[in-house]
Amino acid sequence: MNLEWAIGKKNCDQAKKSNSSICGENSDCVDGKRSSGYLCRCADGYIGNTYLNGPEGCQDLEECKPLLFLSYPCVPGAICENRVPGYLCHCPAGTRGNGFRYGIACHKNFPMREIIIATVLTAGLLTPCLYLIKLAQKKRDLRNLNAKYFRQNGGLLLQKYFSPSKGATFKHIKIFSACELKKATSNYDRNRILGSGGQGTVFMGTQEDGLIIAVKKPEDVAQGQVDLFINGLVILSQIDHKNIVKLLGCCLETQVPLLIYEFISGGTLYQKLHDDPNLTTQLSWKDRLRIALEIADAVSYLHSCVSMPIFHVKSSNILLDENFTAKLADFGVSRLIPIDKIWVSTTGKGTIGYLDLEYFKTGKLTEKSDVYSFGVVLLELLSGRKPVQHE
Missing domain, CATH: 1.10.510.10 (Transferase(Phosphotransferase) domain 1)
Structure with missing residues (x-):
């Protein structure tokens, strides 16, 4: 048997207008299921006697204090904060969501801060590494190019002339590196030009030990005459006369071979x-x-x-x-x-x-x-x- 009852014959709107509603504090009026009358119930977050006022009427439920008929409303780890009425669940640090057991709950935050920090650190470490790699590659390419020019300009043939098997027959000359001469002449600065003509330009260079040299940089080189050039270079190295400028060495690591003489002031x-x-x-x-x-x-x-x-x-x-x-x-x-x-x-x-x-x-x-x-x-x-x- 279902027992249905209602208060009076007025619905909620009529009872509120006539100020005849007997619903207590913190309660809501609900129209009866039948055509007339109304009922009272405690508002959400309240519990108690809906027809009374004061301590005996509808009181805050205090959801954060589990009762026999209520379980803890927040997910494990979340902090429950009681409100009047209702409550809030605060997710622990490092998580996001509303913390409700039957809501969005709590999930780990997307680690944006950590990603930003990691990105900055990675960029800070990667940039110098890429620069060093690029620099090393550039130096390697330069070494390969210098080695190519050295072979192309007869460097291997010159080494044979000055090999130990030649004994004291040939006077050795110094083979300068391209980097060494570039540094000595301040990258062939125009202010270091001693003279120029149809056969090339002569630069003044200063070595690390303070010795001043004259670096002759020809305008071009005759192709296919490597043997003649090396033979001539060897002969020039043997010239020893007080009234002839001494040939100190050469550089074969450039596109055009360079000749290095003593400097006359x-x-x-x-x-x-x-x-x-x-x-x-x-x-x-x-x-x-x-x-x-x-x-x-x-x-x-x-x-x-x-x-x-x-x-x-x-x-x-x-x-x-x-x-x-x-x-x-x-x-x-x-x-x-x-x-x-x-x-x-x-x-x-x-x-x-x-x-x-x-x-x-x-x-x-x-x-x-x-x-x-x-x-x-x-x-x-x-x-x-x-x-x-x-x-």
Whole structure:
């Protein structure tokens, strides 16, 4: 048997309007299931007698205190906070959700902070590592390129000449590295240029031990003449004369081989005679005659004592040290000529005024051509005039 009952014949709205509702505090009015009357029930979060007021009426349920008929409302680990009415569940640190046992519960937070920290640390460590890897790769590529140029420019052949099996036959020269010369010349700074011409540019370099050197950087290199270049380099290394600039070494790790000579600080004879009129007074007749003798001695040495004579003499190829001692250098367009040949045909290169008419006309270079060029230099010393005067 179902027993249904209701209060009066008015529904909730009618009872509220007539102020005749007998529902107590913290209770709600509910229309009866039948066509008339109403009932009272405690609001959500309250429990007690719905028709009474005060302590005997509907009171806060205090969900956070488990009762015999109620289980703990929050998931394990969550903290329950009682409200009037109702309650809240606070998820523990590091989790998210509402903490209700029958709600979203608590789940671990997405570790955004940890991910950000890990990302920053990884980037901080990875960036230097990538830079070091890139730097190491660049150095490796540079080493491979230098090794390629070294082989291409006859480095292996040069090493054979200076191998221990040669004994004391060949005087060793230093083989400079490209990095060493780049550092010595401040990456070939224009302010370090000592001179330039058709055969290349000469830079002043300072080594780590303080020694000053002259680095000749040619404009180009003749292809397919590696053997000739190395043979000539070996012969140049054997030249030992006080009036000839010494070849200290070479560098084969660049696209164009570099030659390293001793540094002469006084400039060229041409500069001393023609560039600054005030400097001509510093060269006395005694100095001029001595310079002429020194040049003649150097040319005679090259013609008679070197197995492959070197040609082309001009005042710009004659360097002067601080004591005005002459040193023949930078042989320009000269070629290394086998001793058994009395002449060799070359292209029409050289400095006008120093070339003998026969060579200029036929291209046949002989020792007599050097004698002619020396005669022109001798006239420069005696007269102080340039080989070619432009009026």
